[in-house]
Amino acid sequence: MADVDAAKSLIGLLNGIAQSVYYNNTEITEELLKNELYPDLPQEEFYALYEKMKGLIKSIAVADMDHEQLEAFLTAQTRKQGGGAVSSEQAAALSRFWKSQRSRVRESLLGQSRWEPGLRGLSWRVDLQTAASRGETANSNPVALVELELGRADQDSEFVCLEFDEAKINQVLKKMSNIQESIDSIAHRS
Template sequence: MDVTGRQLQGLLSALCKRRFYGESISTETLLEAVYTPAGVEEEDAVSHIASLEAVLSRAADANMDPADVETVAAETPGLSEAQQEYLVRFWQAERGKVHDAMQKQATWSSHLGHLAWRIDVQTAARDEAERNEPTAILELKTKPGHSSPGAASNRTLRFEMRREQLGDLLGEFKKIEDRVASMMK
């Protein structure tokens, strides 16, 4: 298939935009822009697009590194060595952006963006002898998930916990950790 490197780069970019970034780019548009000037028959072109899209989807779903993409591309029929090299280089440059886009699409509700904490110990005052109680101060920042435009922006929640409350919270975290560990076996 006689598709130049520049055409293949544009095709891969368009396929990524269509598959991962939500842009509506029709197959007909790709056929006209890439394959018609190269004189490729429509059936072969559609098969080539499907092959490239399958490799990109598989690479994105598994968050493959470039070496794995190279292996998958080599196993894909209809891709020349030069096209395989372009595909690997393209994936190397685009992998992080695709991963971020897929993660954003998969997160529908707000999620934890940042957690900060510190322990303060109040010292005794002249009139209060028993005031040396530690207090945990936590700050949680949430990020909005993938939802409709105009969704709530980042929110910050700050609160304090006494020693007993912190112990209870750590106990609950331990239960969750144990449950996850038992499910992983």
């Protein structure tokens, strides 16, 4: 019965870590997890367990491990020597946790890596003034109109319309070229 309770507490700890770290649930704190799941465990031991499990979840999540990768990783963790080793019970709990939470943790990580608001769409056109009705020639320069559709997750889009003359278009293209050169120089340095 004690093993069942220990397994439940560990699964609860893993889910609590996921709630706090990946699902932004601010109500789940380290203190709450200790008091609810491990009330008799000394603070230092709980902290060590908490940090170890949090680190393991992070390693698994960042690599987005599939079943085989997870099993190989956990096998390696159980074979470690010393305090960093994972028990077979902890490995089993991590495996069960990851099977049930992988897609949700992945979605959370993807959501955290996106800039908000995001560009949902872009449309553009160039307007030219044609000759007037009395046969006069038109002297106006072409105008580029750009419409950006911006939006945050779970919200309606906002639209921004920009108007550019030829000089402004050239400025934008020059700035984009400078940005590309900066990216290229950083990429070639690494």
